Amino acid sequence: MNGGPSGFNNAPITRTFVVACCLFTILFGIQGRSNKLGFSYQDIWKKLQLWKLIVSVFAFSSTPELMFGAYLLYYFRVFERQIGSNKYSVFVSFSIIVSSLLQLVAQAFLNDPALSMLTSGPYGLIFSSFVPFFFDIPVSTRFRVSSVSFSDKSFIYLAGLQLLLSSWKRSLIPGLCGILAGSLYRSNVLRIRRLKFPEFISSFFSRLSLPSVGGTSSAPPPRNAPSFAARQVEGNYGGPMSSAPEPPEDSIATLVSMGFDRNSARQALVHARNDINAATNILLEAQAH
Secondary structure: OOOOOOOOOOOHHHHHHHHHHHHHHHHHHHOOOHHHOOEOHHHHHHOOOOHHHHHHHHOOOOHHHHHHHHHHHHHOHHHHHHHOHHHHHHHHHHHHHHHHHHHHHHHHHHOOHHHOOEOOOOHHHHHHHHHHHHHHOOOOOEEEEOOEEEEOOHHHHHHHHHHHOOOOHHHHHHHHHHHHHHHHHHOOHHHHHHOOOOHHHHHHHHOOOOOOOOOOOOOOOOOOOOOHHHHHHHHHHOOOOOOOOOOOHHHHHHHHHOOOOHHHHHHHHHHOOOOHHHHHHHHHHHHHO
16 A cells, blocks of 8 residues: 655655654764653653754654654555645644653552653554544455455555564554544644645745655656556546536545546546546556556
């Protein structure tokens, strides 16, 4: 299962976050300070080491955690494509702030020596993203191994489970706080889902012109020329269905925001009779061929 077209196209916030996590983790790893960056109630409130509030969000404490965390952040770029960079930046900010506050509360009330320093990294954002992943991303493939049933979403859950249990209690608490933060966002507490930042904030990340991994910089095709994905949709599902109603503009816009081109999105919706989940699966299957 993938998160749409490869690369960071239409996902500048995700790109910045992944690059920052890699740089912070490598930098502090070289300095041998990775194990000292964890989220600590004592350090923040009593020693006033406020810099840890920022560093602990970006720097993972080990290379395996960085690998799993970066992979999940990269996959979850699909949500930035769905709701746009502006609203996604609100989701990122809300997830990090709320999960951080919940971690401080957990450390203060549990009073467990094993939790004196929680593991570092963007656990709040990653595990907040599992909430929309569970509810909003459809299963496109199911298969069985022996007598156990799996889906294409199982690999994402397994990567998340590995990250959640990587440091036992020290990573379990940040992960659970992230899931709770994601649930609060989904429930639209304080109408957070209607909030938008000033446009210059999200456009700032778009101007950070690092080349997108796996992206392409070639010129767009002519307006009337069908894309490869559009031709693949036609090849897999036959010609356009004349009896199908014209796809609504908001459904086309949703698929375009996920990184698919407009012509392919429209044809997929026509074949899926305007079922956006089915159209998404059609487009993903077309890319896999």
